[in-house]
Amino acid sequence: MLNDPQNPVQSLAGPRARLLALSQERGVSLASLSELLGRNPTYLQQFIRKGSPRKLEEQDRATLARFLGVTEAELREAQDNSYVKAPRRETGVWVDVPRLDLGASAGPGAVPGGEGAFDTFRFSRRWLAEQGLESAQLSAIRVEGDSMEPLLNDGDEILVDRSPRAFRDGIHVVRLGDTLMVKRVASAGAGRIALLSQNLAYPPVEVSADEVAIIGRVVWKGGRI
Known part of the structure; x- marks a missing residue:
C-alpha cells in the first residue's frame, strides 16, 4: 500500500505511531498530553516527529498509558539485539x-x-x-x-x-x-x-x-x- 500523505501514522513505527494513533482516536491533542506530563506543549510533537527524546521516560509512559487506557508496553521501544x-x-x-x-x-x-x-x-x-x-x-x-x-x-x-x-x-x-x-x-x-x-x-x-x-x-x- 502506498503511503497516504493525509495519514501521517503510516510513516511512523513503534510507540510513536501508537501514541499518535491513540491521541487521534481519543480526540486529545499532543499538546494537551504534553501538558498532562508537565512538559512543554511541543514535547510529544517533537518525540513523534523528530525522535527527540529518543524514548519516553518510564514515568511519562506510565502516565500516558493510564490516561489513554492502554498498557505501558504499547508505548515502550522494543529492544533490538x-x-x-x-x-x-x-x-x-x-x-x-x-x-x-x-x-x-x-x-x-x-x-x-x-x-x-x-x-x-x-x-x-x-x-x-x-x-x-x-x-x-x-x-x-x-x-x-x-x-x-x-x-x-x-x-x-x-x-x-x-x-x-x-x-x-x-x-x-x-x-x-x-x-x-x-x-x-x-x-x-x-x-x-x-x-x-x-x-x-x-x-x-x-x-x-x-x-x-x-x-x-x-x-x-x-x-x-
Whole structure:
C-alpha cells in the first residue's frame, strides 16, 4: 500500500505511531498530553516527529498509558539485539563462533557500524565445556577505547555470552541509546544501575535500568601482548 500523505501514522513505527494513533482516536491533542506530563506543549510533537527524546521516560509512559487506557508496553521501544544473533556453527569437536564487524566502546562512546559476521573464531568443544560455555550463545566483537584498561585494551576481542539468565554484576556489553559499550555493570539500587570503567580517568555513570539494554556477559578476551 502506498503511503497516504493525509495519514501521517503510516510513516511512523513503534510507540510513536501508537501514541499518535491513540491521541487521534481519543480526540486529545499532543499538546494537551504534553501538558498532562508537565512538559512543554511541543514535547510529544517533537518525540513523534523528530525522535527527540529518543524514548519516553518510564514515568511519562506510565502516565500516558493510564490516561489513554492502554498498557505501558504499547508505548515502550522494543529492544533490538539483532546484531548479536549470528549463530555459531558446530562441526564435530570444533565450534565456530562468529566475529561481528563492530566494536563496543571502552571510551567516551561510539555508534556501532556494520553488524554482520565477517569471520569466525574456532574453539574446541572440550575447552568451551571446561569454561562452562558449551551451550552458550556466543559472538565475538572488538573493544574500542581505553576506559576498560588495563583489563580490556583497545583492539582486544571479547566473547559475549548472550544466553538468557538472571542479571548479576560483572563485565557486560550494553546498549545505551545508540551507543554500544563494554563496562562493568553493577546494581545501584531502586531500579538503577552503574556503568563502571576500569580506567579511573573515567567517572562512573549511573542510569535508570530501563535506559540500558544488557546484550550479554563478557566471558573471554584475546589480544596482542
